[in-house]
Amino acid sequence: MKIEQIYTGCIAHAAYYVENKGEAAIFDPLREVQPYIDRAKKDNAKIKYVFETHFHADFVSGHLDLAQKEGAKIVYGPTAKPGFDALVAEDNQLFKVGDYTIRVLHTPGHTLESTTYLLIDENGKEHGIISGDTLFIGDVGRPDLAQHVIADLTQDKLARMLFHSLRNKIMPLSDDLIVYPNHGAGSACGKMMSKETTDTLGNQKKTNYALRPDMTEDEFVNELLNGLTTPPVYFPKNVLMNIQGYESLDTIMHRGKIALSLDDFEKLSANKDILLLDTRRAEDFAKGFIPNSLNIGLESNFAMWVGELIDNIKQKILLITYPGKVEESIIRLSRVGYDYAIGYLEGGFDAWLNANKKIELINRITAQELSHEIQNNNKLLIDVRKKSEFNAEHVIDAINIPLNEISKRLNEFPKDKPFVLNCAGGYRSIIAASILKQNGFSNFSDVVGGFSEIKITSIPTTEFVCPSTLL
Template sequence: MNIKHFYDDALAQGSFAIESEGTVALVDPSRDIKPYIDFAKQHNAEIVAVFETHPHADFISSHLEIQKKFGAVIYVNEKVGVSYDYTHIGHGDEVKIGKVTFRALFTPGHSPDHNSYLLLDENGNQKAVFTGDSLFVGDVGRPDLREGAGNIQVSRKELAGMMFDTVNDVFADLSDETIVYPAHGPGSLCGKNMSSELSSTIAVEKTNNWAFQIKDKEKFVDAFLEGQSFIPKYFPNSVEVNRKGATALEEAVKNADKKDGFEIPDGSIIIDTRTKEEFKKGHLKGAINIQNKEADKFETWLGSIVGPEEFFYLVSENQKELEFAIYRAAKIGYEANLVAGIINPKGEIVTDPFLNLDDFKNNPDAYTIIDIRNISELEDGKFFESAKNIPLPELRERASEIDTQKPVVVHCAGGYRSAAGFSIVKSILPNAKVYDLSDSVNDFK
């Protein structure tokens, strides 16, 4: 038996391939299937099954593409209400793959239709549990994403109660040595207190995970509901895309409209994916700067700023970077929202002034300061006492609240998000003087 853990840093998302006797099963595969194909070839094996824990909100799964390409069986709980061919697997049901066995555990709490999958070795011993978004390392999956999405919609309070039962009646009964493999790690918006470790054991979680420590259900629910982060705009849409099944990623990127030297119509949403330095040297009027370097969380912020009912253009430096941006947009299902990807766009080009940092340091009261961090980040305190907090995902809707009688300075926690925030304020309030504090925010911490 071979277990391979694949991890997407940008989405903080984990998926798994399990090989036994020349057959491979996948758990919660991401939209890019190439790593799983390479794994199967490496072991001279065939992909025969996909186990979906639930309809994911934060990324698009490749389960349907894998089924069409390899004839793999998709196993999922019937409560999900899917639109593709599948085999229902409920609590206690087992599927043998090679010499290993997958046993479904019904583990609602993050969602009302959630399965985890217990992996048993050829002797029936508990080897690992693939917990999806139910049990994380140091946390459990947030309960507030399914109030308005999915086949079954349940209140966050009901789901929080379900999670208490899942933790105490399902996970607590597993063997201490069982390895815990969750679908997410630190940085994911599907939880709030995740450890930096990407895997654990049941014994470690019983000792260290807060969810195992609170034995009173009411107190558990209260603690669970408190302090959850914002919900990106794209999350409910991804649930629906995953319930239906998505087209092949390669096909989505290939079929996206790509243009060279095109003039984008006035009033369009333009997402400029270049670095903030290149963006400020010259960009289309009204463009929003969401940077797309390898380590950037481009997907999360694209799906937090642009809603699933909106259409947009992507602008990139060259063809290679444009295809990379389309690829990343497709990881959250946003290729359907893309009108076209553009290099060398025509139209009015504007440049951005740089903040006089000395003047700002000496006269902060002469500026309107906008803090675009999330509300949960403010618990650590403000960098500027006079700053007004408008979280980045709300900025397009709330920019009119900004006092433009003084020059406006936008800041975040480290400099990446402020490039997007600054460009949003500029696009909505074109007559205001707007500056990006950028990385210099670190001088004020």
């Protein structure tokens, strides 16, 4: 069967392309749809359907643009109530893509409308399942997201639905089916996903904790809900965009790709309602940046941190990027619904620097220098990693203020004495540094290389040992 996984690592997302006899279907597309259109053109195929497994929370889907550009029909599973023209399928409804058959399996649990698509080849043999967020490799979808949009859909209710969906719809299927999930490791839609992005259903029945055949419903619910972290704040906003609709990416690109002269950029940046977003690498940002700009580098989990740190999804944004990175910056903003980039500084930071405009710097020290300062000055270290990372291992006497909590905990940063920031490798701590600079802090340094460098110095660390590791 001709199926291709199109994986985007920076947001741990998998879309799928299925084609037979000149007809194609796209499952769970990203916002930028041209790669899917180009893929179909390569096969001389027409995109007939856009299948959505559910209303996504962690990204804005490309279903509307694909429908508009290609005339494709958008398909959702039972109970979906989209605010645009779409086909809401019935459970077990069949669709044809060439000689292939797509069977709808309603599998509520992650969300109420969550649906798995069973792929059947031209000979009638069941090939695999596109499982969305119902079944991951090593995990299942978290059931606590829908309640942020519909209060009555509690995590307990959805967890119980998911238990029955897995046992009544998924587990009876053949072991040789291939599981094609919507996400892999790194996604916040589950808690313990594998780095593998496909597997056989039979192997998942053996290894996935949620598919143990002897689990009771209450045991399943307890294990599923235990250890869930607070979902990213932008998730409900993305859900609503996927339900209600949004502007075309073409419109967003046109609005954002406005090259601004230095004078025009400077005039706009004086408006306190406009955010300056610098997407350069952390190490370059630290060497010099435009005052009051926020650094979120493209080289890592850019979209996730944009969603976590920029409260207003309609925030107007001015971009500072490397040459040739404007379009990528706008696209990656749009993946999580930040559609209001209104231009970029022509020539980037170099244009600002060459004009002798005021710049700011972030002082950075090595792990060896930190070791010396701790030994001699009892310098305060603030670790901006996640609580789970900090609990696993951290410098003795360090304070943990996770990056996504900084804006709400600014009063915990001292203004009367120097302190040092660290994260795992330097990406997050420079984001933190840019936020602190925006808020008037200058009495701090950042550790080059973060905790990965600290660990190989003589700085004492403490490690949290989970009791289960002692068994």
